[in-house]
Amino acid sequence: MLAPLSLLAFAVLAATAGPRLLLRARWVHRAPGWGVLAWQGLAGSVVVAVALLGVTLAVPLPPVAAGLSRLTGIPTTTVVAHYLTPAGPEVAALAALACLGLALRLAWLAVAAVLGTVRARRGQHDGLRLLGREHPDGYVVLDHATPLVYCLPGRHPRIVVTSAARAALTPHELAQVLDHERRHLSSRHDLALAVGGVLRRAFAPVPLLRTLLATAHEQVAVLVEMQADDAARDPRGLARALVALACGAPAAPPSGLAAGDVAALARVRRLTGGAAGWSHPRSAAVGSGTAAVLAVPVVLAAAPLIEMVLIGCRAMLA
Amino acid sequence: MRQLGQLEAVVMGRLWDWARPASVREVVDDLQRSRAIAYTTVMTVLDNLHRKGLVAREKDGRAYRYTAALTREEHAAALLEDVLAQSPDRGATLLRFVGQLSADDQVRLRAALADAEAEDA
Numbered sequence: 001m002l003a004p005l006s007l008l009a010f011a012v013l014a015a016t017a018g019p020r021l022l023l024r025a026r027w028v029h030r031a032p033g034w035g036v037l038a039w040q041g042l043a044g045s046v047v048v049a050v051a052l053l054g055v056t057l058a059v060p061l062p063p064v065a066a067g068l069s070r071l072t073g074i075p076t077t078t079v080v081a082h083y084l085t086p087a088g089p090e091v092a093a094l095a096a097l098a099c100l101g102l103a104l105r106l107a108w109l110a111v112a113a114v115l116g117t118v119r120a121r122r123g124q125h126d127g128l129r130l131l132g133r134e135h136p137d138g139y140v141v142l143d144h145a146t147p148l149v150y151c152l153p154g155r156h157p158r159i160v161v162t163s164a165a166r167a168a169l170t171p172h173e174l175a176q177v178l179d180h181e182r183r184h185l186s187s188r189h190d191l192a193l194a195v196g197g198v199l200r201r202a203f204a205p206v207p208l209l210r211t212l213l214a215t216a217h218e219q220v221a222v223l224v225e226m227q228a229d230d231a232a233r234d235p236r237g238l239a240r241a242l243v244a245l246a247c248g249a250p251a252a253p254p255s256g257l258a259a260g261d262v263a264a265l266a267r268v269r270r271l272t273g274g275a276a277g278w279s280h281p282r283s284a285a286v287g288s289g290t291a292a293v294l295a296v297p298v299v300l301a302a303a304p305l306i307e308m309v310l311i312g313c314r315a316m317l318a
Numbered sequence: 319m320r321q322l323g324q325l326e327a328v329v330m331g332r333l334w335d336w337a338r339p340a341s342v343r344e345v346v347d348d349l350q351r352s353r354a355i356a357y358t359t360v361m362t363v364l365d366n367l368h369r370k371g372l373v374a375r376e377k378d379g380r381a382y383r384y385t386a387a388l389t390r391e392e393h394a395a396a397l398l399e400d401v402l403a404q405s406p407d408r409g410a411t412l413l414r415f416v417g418q419l420s421a422d423d424q425v426r427l428r429a430a431l432a433d434a435e436a437e438d439a
Contacts, residue, residue, distance in 0.1 A: 113407070113410060116407075116411075117410050117411050120400060120411040120412075121411055121412070123397075123400070124397065124400065124411075124412065126370075127393065127394075127396075127397035128397070129323055129324070129326070129327050130326065130327050130330050130331075130372070130393065131390065131393060131394050131397065142394055142397070142398075143390070143391075143394060144391075144394045144395070144398055146398065146402070148398065148401060148402075148414070148415075149414070149415040150401050150412050150413060150414040150415060151412060151413050152411075152412050153412070153413065162398075177415055180415060181413075181415065184413045189409075189413060190409060190410055190411070190412075190413060193409030193410050193413075194409070194410035197407045197409070197410055221409055224409075224413075228413075236434075239431055239434070240431065242415070242416050242427075243427050243428060243430075243431045245415060245416050246416045246417075246419050246423075246424065246427055247419070247424045247427060247428055249418060249419075250418075251418075251419060251420055251421040251424055252418040252419060252420045253420070261416055261417030261418065261419055261423075264416055264417065264419055264423065264427055265423065265426055265427055265430060267416075268427055268430045268431055268434075269430055269434075272430070272431065272434030272435075273434075
């Protein structure tokens, strides 16, 4: 009875207060790598809490209870007694179905995302083979009037620079941009974004998770850019390159559907503002805080089991 | 397979440079000036390019004449369409250095950099 309620309370609290805290925290932009970890930890924790909420509600169902009993060695009747809710077997069955449905949806969207990414990347690689010119500095030049730099992560990572981008940048600025792109490739930022995107779409039907996962995905996208910015040896040079490339391209329609690049201004301010300090104790605090947030739903879900074990021990001692 | 891919790029390059219909024989003769290459190999390459929709072909007597389906510029534009599209899921496929900004944001961005440079001066 207590487990589903406490999980629900935790999920609501974390999904509402968590993003507010992280969006306001200044350290997140100062240490973007730790910021990514914190957002992923928060999102993961609430996803796990909601999943376990379903599981704990479904425990009284005979097949689930029998499985849990085999796993823990605690008699089935005891397991059922500790997880029984007044909601009745209908709610338990509904929760089990919802869990199963979401798991299937997640798997399906993950497969679709992988296939879509593979196909889109292959299209890029095919096109680059026909149109691109290999540059000795480790990127591909593509003749085009729009100044663009982008990278294709994966097993055959590529950095693409259009001819207009090369014209818009000094060799020193371009070197900073290449450092930025290389960090994306070596840190596999695409994986973080892919997982975030799949989770976001998979749990869009769950009200509590919809906003949280969308915000987390967007914030991680901003933070990986900042993390890649930190790879540039000359931040000021990178800031100049960023402004040259962003302002050299045709402007987006003012109120279009696309919000444009919301992070560009924050990135320029950050790159020109001078480095703020970061210390090991701060890293330790963020790391252990994230671990704690991830542990809470597991502990809450297992609380009735822990209680059973404790009662068992006391009975043996008596 | 890898070599065939490179050959595709070379053959497409020729068709783009010529910008007119060309027979397999013409392509072979041109390529043979710089390397030894079999007629059937070039035919296979052009067949592949046709299957991928990269070249159009028309019957000319008993042989086909091939032309590039899109110009180089059109092809590059199509390639960059993926990059310019503002999809929230694009980050899984490719990462762009900086996205598209509105005119107002461009002004703000320039001002932020100018402020920083002025402070240093």
